Amino acid sequence: MDNQKYKKIIDALNEFLPNDNILLDEPMRLHTTFRVGGPADIFVLPSSVDELKKIFEAARKFDVPVTVLGNGSNVLVSDRGIRGVVIEIGKNLSFIRRDGATLFIGAGTILGAASKFAMEHGLTGLEFAVGIPGSVGGAAYMNAGAYDGEMKNVIKSVKSLDINGNLREREAGELGLGYRQSIFQSNGEIIVEIVLSLMVGDKSLIKEKMDGFTKRRMEKQPIELPSAGSTFKRPKGYYAGTLIENAGLKGLSCGGAQVSPKHAGFIVNTGNATASDIIELVREVQRRVMEKHGVMLEPEVRIIGE
Numbered sequence: 001m002d003n004q005k006y007k008k009i010i011d012a013l014n015e016f017l018p019n020d021n022i023l024l025d026e027p028m029r030l031h032t033t034f035r036v037g038g039p040a041d042i043f044v045l046p047s048s049v050d051e052l053k054k055i056f057e058a059a060r061k062f063d064v065p066v067t068v069l070g071n072g073s074n075v076l077v078s079d080r081g082i083r084g085v086v087i088e089i090g091k092n093l094s095f096i097r098r099d100g101a102t103l104f105i106g107a108g109t110i111l112g113a114a115s116k117f118a119m120e121h122g123l124t125g126l127e128f129a130v131g132i133p134g135s136v137g138g139a140a141y142m143n144a145g146a147y148d149g150e151m152k153n154v155i156k157s158v159k160s161l162d163i164n165g166n167l168r169e170r171e172a173g174e175l176g177l178g179y180r181q182s183i184f185q186s187n188g189e190i191i192v193e194i195v196l197s198l199m200v201g202d203k204s205l206i207k208e209k210m211d212g213f214t215k216r217r218m219e220k221q222p223i224e225l226p227s228a229g230s231t232f233k234r235p236k237g238y239y240a241g242t243l244i245e246n247a248g249l250k251g252l253s254c255g256g257a258q259v260s261p262k263h264a265g266f267i268v269n270t271g272n273a274t275a276s277d278i279i280e281l282v283r284e285v286q287r288r289v290m291e292k293h294g295v296m297l298e299p300e301v302r303i304i305g306e
Contacts, residue, residue: 005062006041009085012058013044021045021092028077028305031069031088033133035226036275037077037305040067040086047092049192053165059085060163067304068190070138071110074228078305079275089137093192102156103196107137111144114196119210124201125154130210131217133229137191141184142300143177147213152177156197160189167192180233180300222260225268231282232265232297240297241265244285247292254281279303 013022022044028037046052059066065084069075072088093108096117103123105114114136115129128149132139140158143151155177159169168189176183184191217223232240244250244264251261256273259281260266267281286297 005064009058009062009064010042012061013042013055013085016051016054017044017046021047026086028072028081028086032072032075032077032228033226034072034076034228034273034275034278034301035269036079036273036278038079038081038275040082042085043088044085045088045090045092049161049167052087052161052190052192055085055087056161056163056165070108070135070141071133073132073134074138074142074300075302075304076228076275076278078303080306082305087190089135089190089192094135101198101200103198105136105194105196107135107140107191107193109136110134111136111139115210118196118198119203119206122201122203122206123198124206125149125198126196127206127209127213130213131223136194140175140191140194141182142180143182144180147216150177154196154198156195158184158191158195159193160184160191162187162189220263222262222266222268225260225270227260227266227268228301230265230300231267232285233300235295235297238293238295239265243289243293243295243297247285247288249285249288252281252284254278254284257281259285275303275305 025039026043027039029035044055067082067086069088090108093106095106096109097104098121101123111129111132111134115126118126128147132144132146139151155172157169157171161167234240241264249259250264252259255277256270257277258268258270260268267278282299290296
């Protein structure tokens with residue numbers, strides 16, 4: 001971004017955002033679960049839908065690209081970082097309101113926290129989400145799922161903001177929810193609120209189920225190291241982790257990136273990985289799995305940045 005444009009948009013953002021909510025040359029490794037990524041030119045933390053609208057207005061006015069992030073749990077940011085404005089839909093846009101078995105949730109709310117809130121109020125349907133590290137907005141965007149559930153089963157409606165600042169609400173049937181996909185991946189709209197329809201259940205049974213999922217996750221997944229969750233989508237008729245393991249790739253490393261020896265479906269950052277290390281390892285895994293099994297693995301992780 002040229003210096004004049006950079007200065008103009010910062011001045012515009014300063015008119016309605018507190019200084020603490022505008023971070024310049026912010027390292028993206030601080031905002032992604034992979035703990036890698038170069039700097040974002042301008043990193044902003046809006047606290048309301050109105051502020052979001054104004055950020056988009058400023059970006060349009062000065063022709064500056066915008067990237068939107070949730071909890072940074074399903075993305076890999078390049079080592080050169082991200083040009084333009086990065087918006088974090090995080091704790092400033094986090095809330096949960098309940099009306100009977102219906103939950104109204106801000107997009108920045110952590111999914112595991114929403115799952116625990118549901119349990120505390122004796123609501124069932126969201127147990128599967130207890131260990132998923134993303135935000136509720138990100139979970140709707142990706143139709144996140146685990147074990148016996150997915151967001152598609154519990155979403156009633158979603159409110160989103162389009163690039164022109166129009167707020168719209170869609171029912172679940174209009175969201176194109178499929179395996180790790182939704183219409184938001186192609187329409188450029190930003191999810192701001194999610195309405196979940198749950199069922200009344202037995203709190204002790206809900207907790208027992210969640211504890212079981214948590215135990216399985218701790219035993220089988222490398223949660224002690226930075227990662228972006230499952231690295232690859234599940235190929236039809238197979239499991240990515242099994243294909244990778246059967247190709248003898250557990251423990252395969254590239255720089256600080258490694259195919260987890262604990263679960264081959266995860267690439268982890270062993271401490272000093274770069275985004276380039278991870279991308280190179282992803283490609284090598286794809287190549288070797290294709291060679292061994294004739295299956296092309298598709299990354300589940302979104303690669304963003306310059």
